[in-house]
Amino acid sequence: MLRSAEVSLRALEDTDLSFLYELENDAAVWGVGSDTLTPVSRYNLRRYLDNAAADFYEVRQLRLVICAHAGNRAVGTIDVFDFQPHHRRAAVGIMVAHNERRHGYAAAALHLLIDYARYTLQLHQIYCTVAAGNTASLKLFRSVGFQRVGVRRQWLRSGSGWQDAVEMQCLLHAPSTGA
Numbered sequence: 001m002l003r004s005a006e007v008s009l010r011a012l013e014d015t016d017l018s019f020l021y022e023l024e025n026d027a028a029v030w031g032v033g034s035d036t037l038t039p040v041s042r043y044n045l046r047r048y049l050d051n052a053a054a055d056f057y058e059v060r061q062l063r064l065v066i067c068a069h070a071g072n073r074a075v076g077t078i079d080v081f082d083f084q085p086h087h088r089r090a091a092v093g094i095m096v097a098h099n100e101r102r103h104g105y106a107a108a109a110l111h112l113l114i115d116y117a118r119y120t121l122q123l124h125q126i127y128c129t130v131a132a133g134n135t136a137s138l139k140l141f142r143s144v145g146f147q148r149v150g151v152r153r154q155w156l157r158s159g160s161g162w163q164d165a166v167e168m169q170c171l172l173h174a175p176s177t178g179a
Helices: 014-024 042-051 105-120 136-143
Strands: 008-013 062-068 073-084 089-096 125-131 147-160 162-170
Touching: 008 105, 014 042, 014 073, 062 105, 073 105, 089 105, 105 125, 105 136, 125 136, 125 147, 136 147, 136 162
Parallel strands: 089 125
Antiparallel strands: 008 062, 062 073, 073 089, 125 162, 147 162
């Protein structure tokens, strides 16, 4: 388990089924944090949980539960996905339950994940894609060291039309100076 003063990150457990069900079925985030626009069944989440312990290097993704130390309750998830072993990079996504936002959990979780990615997974960089209109997420990722590296025009479809996507990355190791 990864810990800071504010949160801990832990592996998924069978007991997380109800929490994941609520988080994944929040229609307000459909199409923002994922490609889905439909509810997720308990059956499919159970199947997902049954395979969640698979090796990171095999499945190239990892989902961790963010727990607040106050009450040790689950408040969100943080994902490492699209892992590219040769290039030592992966994408990052984070989702905090609607009623748990604005308490600093996301920033604390990202700080833990950055250290885990750097020292344990030994990644060279992590990156994310954020809707240009999602100012809270853009501010969050900037606050933990991500830098904007580009914009994909009309990349994300929403109920109000097409949105630009901001690409951000965080270099975890200083570039070598090579001779």
